[in-house]
Amino acid sequence: MDTLEKLTLEALFEHSIERYSDNTCLSWVDGEGFTYREFGEQVQVLREFLADQGVSRGDRVALLGENMPNWGVAYFAIVTMGAVVVPILPEFHPSAVHHILRHDECKGLFVSEKLYSKVEEFKYETLTVYMLLDDFSIIPPDTPKDRLSRTIQAGKKEFDKLKEAAGRKLKRTAATDVSPDDLACIIYTSGTTGNSKGVMLSHGNLMFDAEAAAKVVPIYEDDRFLSILPLSHTYECTLGFILPLRWGGSIYYLDKPPTAKVLLPAMAKIRPTAILSVPLVIEKIYKMRIQPKFNANWLIRNLYAIPLVRKKLNRIAGKKLLETFGGSLRFFGIGGAAVAYETEKFLKEAGFPYAIGYGLTETAPLVAGSTPFNTRLRAVGPVFPGIEVQIVEPNPDTGEGEIRVKGGNVMQGYYKAPEINKEVFAGDGWFCTGDLGFIDDEGFLHIRGRLKNMILGASGENIYPEEIESVINEEDMVLESLVFQDEGRLVARVHLDYDKLDERFNSRKLPESELRIKVDEVLNQIQKSTNSKVSGFSRLSKIIEQTEPFEKTPTMKIKRFLYVTG
Numbered sequence: 001m002d003t004l005e006k007l008t009l010e011a012l013f014e015h016s017i018e019r020y021s022d023n024t025c026l027s028w029v030d031g032e033g034f035t036y037r038e039f040g041e042q043v044q045v046l047r048e049f050l051a052d053q054g055v056s057r058g059d060r061v062a063l064l065g066e067n068m069p070n071w072g073v074a075y076f077a078i079v080t081m082g083a084v085v086v087p088i089l090p091e092f093h094p095s096a097v098h099h100i101l102r103h104d105e106c107k108g109l110f111v112s113e114k115l116y117s118k119v120e121e122f123k124y125e126t127l128t129v130y131m132l133l134d135d136f137s138i139i140p141p142d143t144p145k146d147r148l149s150r151t152i153q154a155g156k157k158e159f160d161k162l163k164e165a166a167g168r169k170l171k172r173t174a175a176t177d178v179s180p181d182d183l184a185c186i187i188y189t190s191g192t193t194g195n196s197k198g199v200m201l202s203h204g205n206l207m208f209d210a211e212a213a214a215k216v217v218p219i220y221e222d223d224r225f226l227s228i229l230p231l232s233h234t235y236e237c238t239l240g241f242i243l244p245l246r247w248g249g250s251i252y253y254l255d256k257p258p259t260a261k262v263l264l265p266a267m268a269k270i271r272p273t274a275i276l277s278v279p280l281v282i283e284k285i286y287k288m289r290i291q292p293k294f295n296a297n298w299l300i301r302n303l304y305a306i307p308l309v310r311k312k313l314n315r316i317a318g319k320k321l322l323e324t325f326g327g328s329l330r331f332f333g334i335g336g337a338a339v340a341y342e343t344e345k346f347l348k349e350a351g352f353p354y355a356i357g358y359g360l361t362e363t364a365p366l367v368a369g370s371t372p373f374n375t376r377l378r379a380v381g382p383v384f385p386g387i388e389v390q391i392v393e394p395n396p397d398t399g400e401g402e403i404r405v406k407g408g409n410v411m412q413g414y415y416k417a418p419e420i421n422k423e424v425f426a427g428d429g430w431f432c433t434g435d436l437g438f439i440d441d442e443g444f445l446h447i448r449g450r451l452k453n454m455i456l457g458a459s460g461e462n463i464y465p466e467e468i469e470s471v472i473n474e475e476d477m478v479l480e481s482l483v484f485q486d487e488g489r490l491v492a493r494v495h496l497d498y499d500k501l502d503e504r505f506n507s508r509k510l511p512e513s514e515l516r517i518k519v520d521e522v523l524n525q526i527q528k529s530t531n532s533k534v535s536g537f538s539r540l541s542k543i544i545e546q547t548e549p550f551e552k553t554p555t556m557k558i559k560r561f562l563y564v565t566g
Helices: 009-019 036-052 067-080 092-103 112-117 146-170 203-216 234-246 262-272 279-294 299-304 307-324 341-350 420-426 465-472 498-505 510-531
Strands: 024-028 033-035 058-064 084-088 108-111 131-132 181-186 198-202 224-227 250-253 272-276 331-334 352-360 365-368 389-392 401-406 431-439 444-450 478-486 489-496 543-544
Touching: 009 036, 009 067, 024 036, 024 067, 036 067, 036 510, 058 092, 058 465, 067 234, 067 250, 084 092, 092 112, 108 112, 108 224, 112 146, 131 341, 181 203, 198 203, 203 234, 203 299, 203 365, 224 234, 224 262, 224 478, 234 250, 234 272, 250 389, 272 279, 279 299, 279 331, 299 307, 307 341, 341 352, 341 431, 389 431, 389 444, 444 465, 465 478, 465 489, 465 510, 465 543, 498 510, 510 543
Parallel strands: 024 250, 058 084, 058 108, 084 181, 108 131, 224 250, 224 272, 272 331, 331 352, 489 543
Antiparallel strands: 024 033, 181 198, 352 365, 389 401, 401 431, 431 444, 478 489
16 A cells, blocks of 8 residues: 555655656656656755755745746745745736735745746845746846846856755755644635635645545556646646655646647647646637537537437547547546536537546645546536535525535635634634535535625525526637626626637628627527526526626636626
């Protein structure tokens, strides 16, 4: 049995670099990477350097950068010496980055060259160690962005000397005796409510969740992960980084944003066995590459309406989709939000190895999830081993209530926020998620939406905006939507697929007045179609065109607070 003596990231590190030493550990898709042995050497050298610079147990060290092998090296160098890593989402505004650095009183900062402009003017007395994440060169104080590249070589040479000195001491590097209860990281959420809070996760929280996930979907040392979500979010960090490292898998990173043009050749080259994603990615693939083929002509459309034929066509399309993903995919994890019904129905009938997961940053993150080929439409899956879930004050008719979680994955609390901690912990370790859901007779957890988002209908009905949005998003002309209440009426903002609009109406040649009429016709049709598929109390009174894409969190959830008032 492959077990660890302690559930700590330090124990994982020591175990994996010894057991999987010659395996590829972290690598660029089109570039060099590290074996586990080389990864271990890099981590130890950097750990010694940080210690020489005065970083010690409990100190906070920020990590601001895109996904890359060096991100993982810095992460483990920090946590295995007993310090606390503060991963910062690349999308954060400079003012938010500055707030985090001050709030955590960070002593060190790793920053990538691309994101350096967010911190070049930042000054704080506790921050004494600046390093460039791209090559671990030292950044001299007060270095402006336009001079950064010219100072890298000098900083690199200085670090090389220190690295050489640290390397001579590696044999005497002793374990720091990190405890599972020790704080490992503080992750600042970029939620849909507008409030960014520092979630404190211990070594035990992260390792407990990774171990529980592996009991549901085993990971093997020949697994190849293609990383497309930000490592600074706990979803990718725990399940796409810590989990494969625990079991000797290999992780590959892109040096460009994961557009179709970048992803397709990467998948063909790496032939990944596992990918973590958010619904928007697979929904776009379905809408842009698969659905149009089923709507190509009247014959295929009519045949596709026959359930038996539809399933056969979906199975054929599924095999082609698997080939597009490299042909070796055995796990495609989807989390962060609900998947559109039509997309999920296709994935299931196509035999695509998708699995749904539910969790929060506060739960490190996974609470429940299914395995590929054991999915249920519109359901998440069973609660993970060792985790307890209770449904509080369930509706007697539907069984729906607030989801509360208890287990080794639940956070220690929000950093420097005792009053908020009192609100979210109900006593005896139960964490109040703020999500609404129920557990069916087969033990599958179902999510209905956020408690704060729920709308009370005129006759006391519970209306879940997320469910209505899922119906709207199935419309061919819709890319994304947001439902809210305005003066007692249900209203939807809808962002249309303007490429499809142009194809249908040749809109670039239409006068503005005629185009407006066409767009209004499309919006009216969407409203009519949606209202025919939802309960009477969930029908929309109005649809508003959202001309620009909605602003989103790093896990591609719409920032509702920017569009909904009251």
